[in-house]
Amino acid sequence: MKIKLFEEGSIGTNCFIVYDEASKKAFCVDVSDRISNKYFEFIDSKDLQIEYLLLTHGHYDHCADVLRFIARYPLAKVVISEADYQNILSSRGVFCERERFAAPAVLVNDGDTIPFCGQTIQVIATPGHTSGSVCYLYLNHLFCGDTVFDGSIGRTDLPTGSFFEIMKSVAKISALGDYQLYPGHMGVTDIATQRRVNSFFR
Numbered sequence: 311m312k313i314k315l316f317e318e319g320s321i322g323t324n325c326f327i328v329y330d331e332a333s334k335k336a337f338c339v340d341v342s343d344r345i346s347n348k349y350f351e352f353i354d355s356k357d358l359q360i361e362y363l364l365l366t367h368g369h370y371d372h373c374a375d376v377l378r379f380i381a382r383y384p385l386a387k388v389v390i391s392e393a394d395y396q397n398i399l400s401s402r403g404v405f406c407e408r409e410r411f412a413a414p415a416v417l418v419n420d421g422d423t424i425p426f427c428g429q430t431i432q433v434i435a436t437p438g439h440t441s442g443s444v445c446y447l448y449l450n451h452l453f454c455g456d457t458v459f460d461g462s463i464g465r466t467d468l469p470t471g472s473f474f475e476i477m478k479s480v481a482k483i484s485a486l487g488d489y490q491l492y493p494g495h496m497g498v499t500d501i502a503t504q505r506r507v508n509s510f511f512r
């Protein structure tokens with residue numbers, strides 16, 4: 311299993327492409343508000359079959375280019391939490407505008423599982439940055455959106471944000487085990503490192 315990172319869009323969102331080179335099956339995590347040609351070219355050059363677009367939360371910088379993605383890969387299922395789908399429909403603040411999210415979506419909640427390549431992707435609710443922020447756990451890879459960054463956590467001052475909730479979510483992530491962490495911005499890290507360097511983990 312391979313993971314390719316592209317930093318995309320107007321404020322540098324981490325967009326991950328997770329793929330199996332033998333079967334060509336793949337899923338993507340977040341798409342930013344402006345997907346680059348090199349992102350599309352990578353998928354096409356590898357001839358990947360995108361099964362899912364997993365969205366960590368509904369902020370525009372993670373999903374506003376969803377329609378262009380779906381136009382290119384119509385078989386990919388768009389997955390988002392039920393809570394952030396509702397936040398998009400009500401177009402609150404920095405959530406993606408509902409007109410830009412006119413895609414049928416698979417709505418998920420805490421504990422749901424998504425089949426992929428004979429394994430499962432686990433949905434873990436981690437509210438705080440937004441009320442519907444989720445992490446996706448696949449094998450030992452945890453895609454954590456804007457809940458945790460290397461050395462920090464996501465902001466909680468935007469609509470539906472909650473510092474109290476994000477601190478509970480960080481504790482939940484810390485208790486999961488020593489997984490690799492793939493945040494929505496900046497560097498990739500792991501949970502064991504964050505327990506040492508990230509003051510919000512203590």
Ligand SMILES: [Zn+2]
Pocket residue numbers: 367369439456
């Ligand atoms: Zn965000």
